[in-house]
Amino acid sequence: xxPERSRGNAALTLTGVVRRFGKATALDELSFTVPRxxxxxxxxxxxxxxxxxxxxxxxxxxxxxxSVDVLGLGPFHVATHRGRVxxxxxxxxxxxxSTPRELLVAWARLQGLDRTEARESAEECLRTIQLVDRxxxxxxxxxxxxxxxxxxGSALVGDPELILLDEPTAGLDPAQARHLRQALATRRxxxxxxxxxxxxxxxxxxxxHVVIIERGRCLKADAMDAVTxxxxxxxxxxxxxxxxxxxxVERLSLQPDDPTDLADATSGFLRTLLDEGARIVAVRRxxxxxxxxxxxxx
Amino acid sequence: MARSHGFLRDLVVVAIYEFQxxxxxxxxxxxxxxxxxxxMAAHAGFVEGLQEAERSVAIAMGVPATExxxxxxxxxxxxTDLRRFLADLIGSEATxxxxxxxxVLALWSGAVAMVxxxxxxxxxxxxxxxxxxxxxxxxxxxxRTERLPIVLGKLGGQLLIATLAALSGxxxxxxxxxxxxxxxxxxxxxxxxxxxxxxxxxxxxxxAALGLAVSQWVPRANPARxxxxxxxxxxxxxxxxxxxxxxxxxxxxxxxxxxxxxxGSGWNDLWSMDAGTFALAAARNVVLTFAWVAVGYARFDRxxx
Numbered sequence: 001x002x003p004e005r006s007r008g009n010a011a012l013t014l015t016g017v018v019r020r021f022g023k024a025t026a027l028d029e030l031s032f033t034v035p036r037x038x039x040x041x042x043x044x045x046x047x048x049x050x051x052x053x054x055x056x057x058x059x060x061x062x063x064x065x066x067s068v069d070v071l072g073l074g075p076f077h078v079a080t081h082r083g084r085v086x087x088x089x090x091x092x093x094x095x096x097x098s099t100p101r102e103l104l105v106a107w108a109r110l111q112g113l114d115r116t117e118a119r120e121s122a123e124e125c126l127r128t129i130q131l132v133d134r135x136x137x138x139x140x141x142x143x144x145x146x147x148x149x150x151x152x153g154s155a156l157v158g159d160p161e162l163i164l165l166d167e168p169t170a171g172l173d174p175a176q177a178r179h180l181r182q183a184l185a186t187r188r189x190x191x192x193x194x195x196x197x198x199x200x201x202x203x204x205x206x207x208x209h210v211v212i213i214e215r216g217r218c219l220k221a222d223a224m225d226a227v228t229x230x231x232x233x234x235x236x237x238x239x240x241x242x243x244x245x246x247x248x249v250e251r252l253s254l255q256p257d258d259p260t261d262l263a264d265a266t267s268g269f270l271r272t273l274l275d276e277g278a279r280i281v282a283v284r285r286x287x288x289x290x291x292x293x294x295x296x297x298x
Numbered sequence: 299m300a301r302s303h304g305f306l307r308d309l310v311v312v313a314i315y316e317f318q319x320x321x322x323x324x325x326x327x328x329x330x331x332x333x334x335x336x337x338m339a340a341h342a343g344f345v346e347g348l349q350e351a352e353r354s355v356a357i358a359m360g361v362p363a364t365e366x367x368x369x370x371x372x373x374x375x376x377x378t379d380l381r382r383f384l385a386d387l388i389g390s391e392a393t394x395x396x397x398x399x400x401x402v403l404a405l406w407s408g409a410v411a412m413v414x415x416x417x418x419x420x421x422x423x424x425x426x427x428x429x430x431x432x433x434x435x436x437x438x439x440x441x442r443t444e445r446l447p448i449v450l451g452k453l454g455g456q457l458l459i460a461t462l463a464a465l466s467g468x469x470x471x472x473x474x475x476x477x478x479x480x481x482x483x484x485x486x487x488x489x490x491x492x493x494x495x496x497x498x499x500x501x502x503x504x505x506a507a508l509g510l511a512v513s514q515w516v517p518r519a520n521p522a523r524x525x526x527x528x529x530x531x532x533x534x535x536x537x538x539x540x541x542x543x544x545x546x547x548x549x550x551x552x553x554x555x556x557x558x559x560x561x562g563s564g565w566n567d568l569w570s571m572d573a574g575t576f577a578l579a580a581a582r583n584v585v586l587t588f589a590w591v592a593v594g595y596a597r598f599d600r601x602x603x
Contacts, residue, residue: 055602058437058441059440059441060437060440060441060602060603061602061603062600062602078440078441078442078443078444078445079444082442082443083442085441086441087437087441089434089437089438091434092433092434092435092437092438093433093434093435094435094438095319095435096323097319097322097323098318098319098322102318103438106311106315107438107442109311110308110311110312110439110442110443111442138322154438
């Protein structure tokens with residue numbers, strides 16, 4: 001029997017989660033929520049606690065304190081969450097002697113699918129990760145990028161409700177990375193995807209929600225539009241400093257008092273600039289996530 | 299998609315996967331060949347001993363000795379040295395008398411299995427989990443099934459491999475009986491070799507569980523191998539030491555109690571041709587196997603992966 005869909009508006013809720021490794025505190029009362037059906041970025045420096053967070057969410061690590069709720073069913077437990085959660089672990093080695101097809105079928109079988117369904121799911125997954133032509137080769141004979149795609153496949157097989165990805169495009173060439181982003185984007189709405197990555201432009205284009213953590217604490221957790229200002233701010237880039245003379249600028253930012261009026265305000269603002277002789281080369285909603293994360297360039 | 303979650307089903311999937319992995323990495327083939335080679339070497343030595351015993355008998359009887367042993371086995375088995383050696387091997391002269399109604403090489407093959415199989419399964423189980431925890435590939439399984447079917451599936455896979463090794467021992471025994479000896483009835487030899495290989499497997503069960511317990515406690519493969527070898531040494535020394543204490547004193551009774559928990563007990567009972575005695579010894583080994591698995595699982599169930 002297919003398990004009933006999990007409940008609640010939040011796919012993930014962490015409250016005051018603490019995790020220590022010896023004297024080092026990896027997570028320091030970490031709290032955030034990820035909305036159900038969103039594609040969410042998990043951003044932070046090396047050692048900020050991203051991988052530890054994903055490991056706790058998947059039940060590989062236990063928190064020392066705090067509470068975790070995964071898909072509204074409590075902390076991860078195989079009996080409850082099996083088949084509902086897929087994860088791309090950052091540094092787990094694949095069994096080199098097996099083939100991609102065998103591994104995907106075995107994983108799908110362990111997720112509770114019968115033999116036929118497991119095979120179908122594995123084939124769909126092989127197409128998604130573009131490994132159909134190498135499906136019967138040993139994992140040890142695959143390139144680093146291919147193995148990476150296979151581990152991504154391990155997170156997607158069986159169509160889980162929650163997909164946790166730790167650096168999914170690391171080691172992939174641009175074409176493969178693009179294909180993977182497209183594949184993940186198709187999951188929006190029917191699955192919740194949490195992606196940990198250092199590739200901020202990629203996250204900005206793919207995700208609709210973002211969680212920023214630093215030293216094990218949550219700095220910000222909000223919609224991507226709110227964090228980048230895409231919902232309330234327009235940036236205009238000019239071909240030459242304007243107005244000529246002192247005080248001229250090459251970049252202007254428009255932030256209307258009423259964000260719902262952004263379209264009209266932008267149109268009026270651009271009209272005024274053009275009327276005054278400014279030459280516009282680009283108009284962009286909000287700022288880049290990279291700028292918001294590291295601060296505006298000086 | 300329909301999903302069915304069954305403990306036994308997961309256990310079987312993990313066991314088959316473990317077996318396939320061993321076959322693909324050639325560890326299965328190498329292990330079975332090594333086992334068969336060791337069995338052949340042991341058989342060659344035993345046959346040479348038989349040849350010596352038959353030569354002595356032939357001289358005493360004033361008849362010519364055959365080129366290969368087997369023709370004078372009945373008489374040779376009455377010689378004190380060979381008889382004492384075999385009785386010591388299986389623990390009782392009465393059992394020996396019943397067992398030697400079958401080809402003597404089959405009996406020897408059982409003893410070889412009971413020595414080799416514990417080492418064989420210990421080598422396999424000691425790293426079956428620790429290596430996966432070290433490489434973190436265990437995470438691919440732990441996300442999908444509970445930890446107990448993983449542990450028992452690994453045990454099942456290793457026992458499948460050990461069964462294949464034991465069967466290779468039966469083939470080698472048949473070969474040795476036909477090539478190195480004379481007058482060995484092939485069917486009886488194969489049947490008894492198979493029966494005694496079964497004894498060897500039952501005897502090896504707690505050793506497999508001991509290795510698996512270490513594998514659950516030690517999260518790295520090489521240290522797990524080392525700890526397993528130390529544990530095997532401790533078991534051997536423990537048996538020798540406890541045997542010294544077997545008397546009516548309190549120490550003797552404590553020794554008897556401690557021995558219950560050590561793999562390797564019940565050797566004599568497992569040789570018994572009495573079904574009740576054998577069944578009791580086998581049941582005890584099965585219980586001990588689960589006890590050692592539980593000792594490891596107490597740690598594995600709670601460990602970070």
